Amino acid sequence: MPNLQKLHNVSDFRAAARRALPTPMFHYLDGGADDEWTLANSTDAFSKYPLVPEYLKDLRTVETRVRVLGADLSTPVILSPTGMNRLFHHEKEIAVAKAAARHGLMYSLSTLGTTSMEDVAGVCDGPKMFQIYIHKDRGLTMEFVERAKAAGYTALCLTVDMPTAGNRERDKRTGFIMPPKLTPASFFSFAAHPGWTMNLLRDSDFRLANVAHRQDALGESAMGVIAYVNSQFDASVTWDDAAKVIEAWGGPFAIKGILSAADAKRARDAGATAVMISNHGGRQLDGAVAPIDCVAPMRDAVGGDLELIVDGGVRRGSHVVKALAAGATAVSFGRPYLYGLAAGGEAGVDRVLSLMTEEVRRSMILTGARSVDEIGPHVIAVQQK
Numbered sequence: 001m002p003n004l005q006k007l008h009n010v011s012d013f014r015a016a017a018r019r020a021l022p023t024p025m026f027h028y029l030d031g032g033a034d035d036e037w038t039l040a041n042s043t044d045a046f047s048k049y050p051l052v053p054e055y056l057k058d059l060r061t062v063e064t065r066v067r068v069l070g071a072d073l074s075t076p077v078i079l080s081p082t083g084m085n086r087l088f089h090h091e092k093e094i095a096v097a098k099a100a101a102r103h104g105l106m107y108s109l110s111t112l113g114t115t116s117m118e119d120v121a122g123v124c125d126g127p128k129m130f131q132i133y134i135h136k137d138r139g140l141t142m143e144f145v146e147r148a149k150a151a152g153y154t155a156l157c158l159t160v161d162m163p164t165a166g167n168r169e170r171d172k173r174t175g176f177i178m179p180p181k182l183t184p185a186s187f188f189s190f191a192a193h194p195g196w197t198m199n200l201l202r203d204s205d206f207r208l209a210n211v212a213h214r215q216d217a218l219g220e221s222a223m224g225v226i227a228y229v230n231s232q233f234d235a236s237v238t239w240d241d242a243a244k245v246i247e248a249w250g251g252p253f254a255i256k257g258i259l260s261a262a263d264a265k266r267a268r269d270a271g272a273t274a275v276m277i278s279n280h281g282g283r284q285l286d287g288a289v290a291p292i293d294c295v296a297p298m299r300d301a302v303g304g305d306l307e308l309i310v311d312g313g314v315r316r317g318s319h320v321v322k323a324l325a326a327g328a329t330a331v332s333f334g335r336p337y338l339y340g341l342a343a344g345g346e347a348g349v350d351r352v353l354s355l356m357t358e359e360v361r362r363s364m365i366l367t368g369a370r371s372v373d374e375i376g377p378h379v380i381a382v383q384q385k
Contacts, residue, residue, distance in 0.1 A: 001195075001344050002132065004351045010336045013352055017088070017342035021196060022189040024174040025087050031170035031340055032272030032282035037047045039282030042313030045290035049322045049380040054368035060103035062364050063371040064357070068307050068330045069155040069274055070252035071127030073262075075357045076320060076372055080276075080311055080334035081131035081157065081256075083112030084178060086206050089343040090199040095346035096337055101126030103353045108157060109210075109334070111144065116209040121151040129155040133162065134237045134245070140211065144380055145248045156249045157276065158242055161257030163235040166284040179206030239270050246271040256311065259294050268305050274329070278311035281334060292323060301325030317359020321367060325379035 002016050018026050032039030050100035066076040079100050086092040100107035106328075107125040109120050117130050130148040134141050148156055170176075175185050180200065182190055190197045230363035246253045255267045267275050277295060279288040291312040298308055307329040314320065314333040323331045340352035369375045 001347075004344050004347060007351065009153045009355065010339060010352065013336065013339035013343050013348065016344075016348075017339040019195065020342050021088060022186065022193045023181075024171070024176040024180065024186065024189065025196070026342075027170040027174050028168075028176045029088060029335065029342065031101045031168055032286065033166035033168055033284055034286035036282060036286065038279055038286050038288045042282055042290045042292075043315055043319075044313075045292050046313060046316075046319045046322055049292065049323065049326065049382055051325075051363075051367050052301040052381050053366055054378075056104065057368050058288060059368070059370060060364050061370065062361055063359055064353055064364065066330060066372045067351065068309070069106065069254060070156045072104075073106055073127065073330070075360050076324060076330035077353075077356060077360070078106045078110055078129070078309060078330055078332035079337055080109040080278075080332040081110035081113075081159070082334040082338055083110045084114050084206070085210070085338070085341060086114035086171065087178075087180065088102075088338055089345050089348075090203055091341070092344040093120055094146055096241040096349050097124035097126075097128065098354055099337075099346055100124065100128075102350065103351065103357060105357075106154070111210055112208055114206055114209055117144075117147055117153070118151050119209070121153070121313060129153060129157050129254070131157040131159055132245070133159055134234050134241055135211075135232055136234045137232075137297065138234075141245065142180045144210070145245060145277060145374075148343070149249075150273060151277070155252035155254060155274075156245075157254040157256050158245055159280075160242070161278065161280050161284050162233055165230055165235070166231075166280070166286070168283060185352075196379065239266055242267075242272075242282075243270040254309065258298075259289055259291070261294075261297045264298045264302050264306060268302055274307035274309055276332060277328075281312055292319075292326065292327045295323060295328050316363075317356055317361070318363045320356075321363045321369070321375055322380055324372060324375040325377060327377075358361040 063320050064075045086364045086375050093113050097107045097120045101124045108129040130153045132144045252273050254274040254276050255272045258275045277291040291310045309330050310323040311332040314331045320331050340348035
């Protein structure tokens with residue numbers, strides 16, 4: 001494991017993750033769809049919002065706390081749902097959930113996680129959200145709702161931007177499959193990463209823990225993630241289906257994958273309490289708009305009726321401040337903590353979260369914001385490129 005104290009930002013952790021992971025696993029984590037323009041632009045778009053600080057304020061006390069999705073968070077940061085964390089480290093989702101709770105942040109578990117929602121709830125005493133897709137097996141979707149209630153989850157999230165899987169060409173080139181298999185094609189990459197490979201040999205359980213009891217689609221064979229998505233997810237889902245899930249849950253509910261102001265209003269009308277403004281990390285529709293660019297028009301459309309969470313491209317604490325200034329309630333991110341997980345397990349995630357929360361606080365001080373409520377449109381000067 002690298003010396004984590006010598007890793008000072010998300011870019012450092014990305015480089016460490018690349019050294020730690022076999023090629024197929026790193027590129028599955030790091031890649032996007034088609035030409036990966038959306039993947040890059042989601043972060044680049046933050047550069048259009050330079051910060052405008054205000055000085056000569058008493059900044060000895062700065063309050064970063066915020067309430068979102070029914071939970072009090074130490075910092076306006078949510079850990080996005082990400083699938084199959086076992087691919088990146090043997091401590092998998094458990095490590096991420098424990099680190100999130102330690103920092104007072106909300107952890108989100110994916111339907112496609114390699115740890116069950118009950119096992120995560122057993123180690124995570126902080127706020128947590130379960131993320132669902134609507135499967136062709138509609139009974140499984142409603143089962144998720146009841147299991148999340150029983151396990152004490154704070155909120156539920158429905159991802160709507162995967163009616164079909166995106167074209168992830170890196171995965172095709174590397175031959176990525178789930179669960180990973182030691183094959184002639186993968187031998188040299190696996191051999192070059194002995195730490196990861198030894199843990200694969202010790203524990204080769206890569207089941208999709210939340211669905212295996214009903215539809216163990218992977219079974220004993222290996223398949224591409226695209227094949228799994230296209231075989232299991234329902235492309236006929238409508239706003240009526242979303243409204244039924246929201247009603248069955250009856251608590252804080254986010255719809256993830258919204259990019260248009262019109263869809264934000266539809267989410268509000270369906271009963272959602274929050275929208276996660278997301279292009280799925282650039283892994284679905286290449287050419288899609290950056291989430292940060294959607295905040296202001298979406299806020300204008302819904303007013304204060306919805307919590308808006310910027311999900312995508314966040315790599316710095318200053319990005320968090322820019323999102324809040326544009327009108328967001330909070331941000332969420334996935335790749336940064338997964339880079340930390342790959343580099344150092346729970347300790348790596350903990351280091352990434354420490355750096356990010358410290359950056360948020362520092363950025364607030366340097367812009368003259370004593371609390372999240374003081375971060376408004378005056379903090380940014382929008383520049384069109």
